[in-house]
């Protein structure tokens with residue numbers, strides 16, 4: 561009698577364990593976060609920085625200072641994550657860049673801005689190096 565329910569029960573447990581650990585792995589890798597950040601980037605950044613982050617957005621030519629090419633690892637690796645965060649949150653004027661780079665503090669919460677920093681890191685495929 562016990563044996564009859566033991567096996568199906570064990571199977572259920574194994575399936576549950578697998579699915580929760582797969583979920584945990586995805587969370588750890590920031591799976592969904594980076595998808596959300598990509599959406600935010602497409603929504604708020606590509607008009608200037610371009611669909612692929614190469615700085616060639618539709619508005620780029622109308623600006624006197626070209627939008628940063630986020631795929632340029634040489635420049636982007638000179639910035640700390642904190643600097644990128646501040647520029648995105650407070651805008652170019654507050655951080656020593658051109659005022660055409662708008663602040664996003666009133667439209668995006670800090671965690672979404674942190675997501676964008678990660679996404680920009682993905683675009684340059686680089687980290688801060690001194």
Ligand code: HEC
Nearest residue numbers: 604605608625626627628639644647648657658660661676
């Ligand atoms: C209206 C155009 C415009 C929009 C929209 C815009 N940017 Fe910018 N951004 C610029 C310009 C222009 C610069 C370059 C400023 C300079 O070089 O002085 C810049 C610079 C930056 C920098 C600084 C790069 C560095 O060298 O440190 C970051 C980071 C950045 N933008 C991220 C973003 C993100 C993320 C978004 C979307 C949330 C965004 N920008 C939206 C125009 C824009």
